[in-house]
Amino acid sequence: MEGIKLKLRLLKSKRVLKGLYQYELAEKMGISHKTYNFKENGKIVFTVGEILKVIECLDLTLDEANDIFFSNKLPKS
Numbered sequence: 001m002e003g004i005k006l007k008l009r010l011l012k013s014k015r016v017l018k019g020l021y022q023y024e025l026a027e028k029m030g031i032s033h034k035t036y037n038f039k040e041n042g043k044i045v046f047t048v049g050e051i052l053k054v055i056e057c058l059d060l061t062l063d064e065a066n067d068i069f070f071s072n073k074l075p076k077s
Contacts, residue, residue: 007069008041010067011054011068014064022040025057031050046069051069
């Protein structure tokens with residue numbers, strides 16, 4: 001569980017570095033602020049579609065997305 005919290009803290013830091021509040025990212029993703037808050041705090045898991053939207057909205061690299069959302073590294077090719 002602690003590993004998940006670290007990953008979600010990394011997500012929060014990426015969001016903050018982009019200058020976005022939770023409600024702004026939630027709006028860009030088409031979900032409610034409350035739902036996004038639950039996801040960023042580990043109470044609800046992100047769907048694959050939501051992960052793709054987060055990657056797009058935060059302009060995450062493949063390595064950053066792997067670090068935040070996946071326990072194993074995805075192949076680059």
